[in-house]
Amino acid sequence: MFAGNHKFTGFTFLITFQLLSFSIPSSAFLDSIFPTVTVTLINEASHSVYLKCGFHESGEYKGLQKMEPGDSITWSFVELFFPLRWCYVHIDEETYGAFWAFTVFLQCHDCKWIIRDDGAYHFNYFYDVWKKTRLFFQY
Numbered sequence: 371m372f373a374g375n376h377k378f379t380g381f382t383f384l385i386t387f388q389l390l391s392f393s394i395p396s397s398a399f400l401d402s403i404f405p406t407v408t409v410t411l412i413n414e415a416s417h418s419v420y421l422k423c424g425f426h427e428s429g430e431y432k433g434l435q436k437m438e439p440g441d442s443i444t445w446s447f448v449e450l451f452f453p454l455r456w457c458y459v460h461i462d463e464e465t466y467g468a469f470w471a472f473t474v475f476l477q478c479h480d481c482k483w484i485i486r487d488d489g490a491y492h493f494n495y496f497y498d499v500w501k502k503t504r505l506f507f508q509y
Contacts, residue, residue, distance in 0.1 A: 409471050410444045411483040413437040423457040467505025
């Protein structure tokens with residue numbers, strides 16, 4: 371009985387701390403624990419692509435955005451408790467789907483993405499290379 375209540379109390383603390391952390395003033399200590407992450411996407415395809423990303427903290431998501439060749443989009447957020455940020459890209463009738471624009475597994479705080487004619491690539495800072503990512507939710 372006590373173990374169950376203890377787990378609930380810990381979960382409640384995490385949720386409460388996450389909600390309150392938005393109102394705590396910034397400091398070097400908090401920035402080291404909850405760093406700001408910046409995600410940049412650049413269209414390097416030879417034509418326009420359509421993109422929709424889930425990055426608004428308010429929960430409001432824009433529809434598909436048309437990105438012309440050379441266009442870029444950048445957004446930032448505070449990394450709190452393993453956030454996930456996704457994007458859907460429609461490159462052409464054969465190449466489209468979603469990808470994780472940010473996960474903790476990418477190990478980046480300045481995440482760079484490029485969209486090419488054959489898919490989406492993220493910059494791997496560890497190996498200093500662009501790595502193609504798998505698009506999922508293809509219909």
